[in-house]
Amino acid sequence: xxxxxxxxxxxYRRYIYLLLFVxxxxxxxxxxxxxxxxxxQDSSVKPGDSAHMVIGLQWTQINYxxxxxxxxxxxxxxxxxxxxxxxxxxxxxxGNGKMVLIPEGxxxxxxxxxxxxxxxxxxxxxxxxxxxxxxxxFWSDNKLFAANQTTVxxxxxxxxxxxxxxxxxxxxxxxxxxxxxxxxxxxxxxQSQFGTCMEVIGxxxxxxxxxxxxxxxxxxxxNSTENDIITVKYNGSxxxxxxxxxxxxxFCAKAFTNTGDSLVICxxxxxxxxxxxxxxxxxxxxxPKKFFNLKPGVTLKQIQYYFTDESGTLKxxxxxxxxxxxxxxxxx
Amino acid sequence: xxxxKLLLLVIVIxxxxxxxxxxxxxxxxxxxxxxxxxxxxxxRNSTDIxxxxxxxxxxxxxxxxxxxxxxxNNIPFLVNSAAGKWASDDPQYPYNIMFTPTDSSKAFSGSIxxxxxxxxxxxxxxxxxxxxSNTYVYTFEKVY
Numbered sequence: 120x121x122x123x124x125x126x127x128x129x130x131y132r133r134y135i136y137l138l139l140f141v142x143x144x145x146x147x148x149x150x151x152x153x154x155x156x157x158x159x160q161d162s163s164v165k166p167g168d169s170a171h172m173v174i175g176l177q178w179t180q181i182n183y184x185x186x187x188x189x190x191x192x193x194x195x196x197x198x199x200x201x202x203x204x205x206x207x208x209x210x211x212x213x214g215n216g217k218m219v220l221i222p223e224g225x226x227x228x229x230x231x232x233x234x235x236x237x238x239x240x241x242x243x244x245x246x247x248x249x250x251x252x253x254x255x256x257f258w259s260d261n262k263l264f265a266a267n268q269t270t271v272x273x274x275x276x277x278x279x280x281x282x283x284x285x286x287x288x289x290x291x292x293x294x295x296x297x298x299x300x301x302x303x304x305x306x307x308x309x310q311s312q313f314g315t316c317m318e319v320i321g322x323x324x325x326x327x328x329x330x331x332x333x334x335x336x337x338x339x340x341x342n343s344t345e346n347d348i349i350t351v352k353y354n355g356s357x358x359x360x361x362x363x364x365x366x367x368x369x370f371c372a373k374a375f376t377n378t379g380d381s382l383v384i385c386x387x388x389x390x391x392x393x394x395x396x397x398x399x400x401x402x403x404x405x406x407p408k409k410f411f412n413l414k415p416g417v418t419l420k421q422i423q424y425y426f427t428d429e430s431g432t433l434k435x436x437x438x439x440x441x442x443x444x445x446x447x448x449x450x451x
Numbered sequence: 452x453x454x455x456k457l458l459l460l461v462i463v464i465x466x467x468x469x470x471x472x473x474x475x476x477x478x479x480x481x482x483x484x485x486x487x488x489x490x491x492x493x494x495r496n497s498t499d500i501x502x503x504x505x506x507x508x509x510x511x512x513x514x515x516x517x518x519x520x521x522x523x524n525n526i527p528f529l530v531n532s533a534a535g536k537w538a539s540d541d542p543q544y545p546y547n548i549m550f551t552p553t554d555s556s557k558a559f560s561g562s563i564x565x566x567x568x569x570x571x572x573x574x575x576x577x578x579x580x581x582x583x584s585n586t587y588v589y590t591f592e593k594v595y
Contacts, residue, residue, distance in 0.1 A: 219488040347581030450582035
């Protein structure tokens with residue numbers, strides 16, 4: 120008798136569960152679902168010219184009518200000074216206009232941080248390898264109305280005057296709207312994407328900073344003087360020489376001064392030893408002024424360097440060649 | 452009539468005079484920066500790099516007579532000379548700290564904050580010693 124009883128009850132129970140689920144889901148999914156697509160992006164730009172990007176936005180109101188500002192963040196090299204060099208406009212089903220820099224003091228309601236800081240924390244630099252990028256965040260000049268159960272399509276047209284540095288990087292884009300911000304209360308409140316590699320290279324003989332591809336050796340930050348703290352990283356996983364399997368890695372450097380001198384620090388010691396910070400990842404952080412014992416008034420133009428083992432017999436240079444890695448001092 | 456008017460006036464004055472407003476004056480404490488400070492954390496462009504740099508020996512001593520001494524500095528600071536003068540702009544709400552090394556007439560300033568951490572006053576100095584695009588925040592704790 121027992122099994123027959125439960126059989127009769129089951130469809131009824133299922134129905135209740137389904138009703139409960141629908142009611143609960145309705146409570147949780149309150150706002151809008153956002154989708155971001157990269158429509159187009161310049162693949163190559165001359166330094167100093169403008170880079171153009173177009174992104175598509177789509178947002179759907181699920182529970183009630185909304186009147187919000189759309190927020191768009193971009194992640195680009197700091198050297199572009201994009202907060203001063205960007206123009207952004209939008210077209211949409213519910214109106215066209217300008218995207219303007221979010222005024223100071225406006226914070227992401229989800230984190231309490233400024234939108235730029237919140238995006239930087241959440242999305243970082245994406246697939247880029249050089250941490251010398253920043254998020255700049257804009258919002259629509261007007262609130263955009265979208266009725267419940269409607270989907271709005273829009274496009275954002277971005278133009279940024281590039282800097283003079285030669286570089287290649289993957290631009291980042293993010294969107295949300297001002298009521299929910301970067302909330303994780305439910306999926307779909309925000310979206311971010313990084314584009315393909317964009318090259319900003321001229322015809323000159325300058326070093327190109329490649330943000331897109333991993334490098335065996337890398338110096339940070341990209342703008343600095345001898346009175347900064349410089350980080351040089353060694354990525355052993357890309358090194359084809361046996362140096363990557365050594366216990367200790369050392370920094371062997373030659374600094375070129377404004378007075379035409381060169382200073383060599385290439386002796387394995389506590390000062391030149393790299394610190395391991397991950398699997399086959401090493402770094403050394405130093406103050407060039409002290410490291411090279413610079414006299415007052417002497418400045419540095421460039422550091423050329425290798426990574427070596429304790430004996431100095433194993434030596435890794437740029438792209439596993441005999442050429443050194445180069446770190447050029449510039450401040451723009 | 453006059454007597455009644457006068458009485459009314461007296462009552463009004465008496466009523467007004469009876470309300471003595473007493474303001475609670477909560478004085479903002481003077482931030483005592485006179486101390487020997489050691490480094491707790493260092494950030495460069497918002498990234499914490501404390502574990503990768505040699506800051507253990509760094510000692511900044513701010514004396515009450517507005518002289519400072521700097522020792523064990525293996526990382527750049529607002530000033531790199533061992534001694535000189537220091538000043539802050541406001542003892543109650545200090546926003547800036549200025550250092551003038553003995554071997555220079557130029558003053559170097561950074562913005563400061565004095566948050567309390569675990570009940571102890573800390574000192575954060577924000578500055579750009581090298582390229583203007585790089586911002587460092589050194590957070591100090593008191594040695595004594």
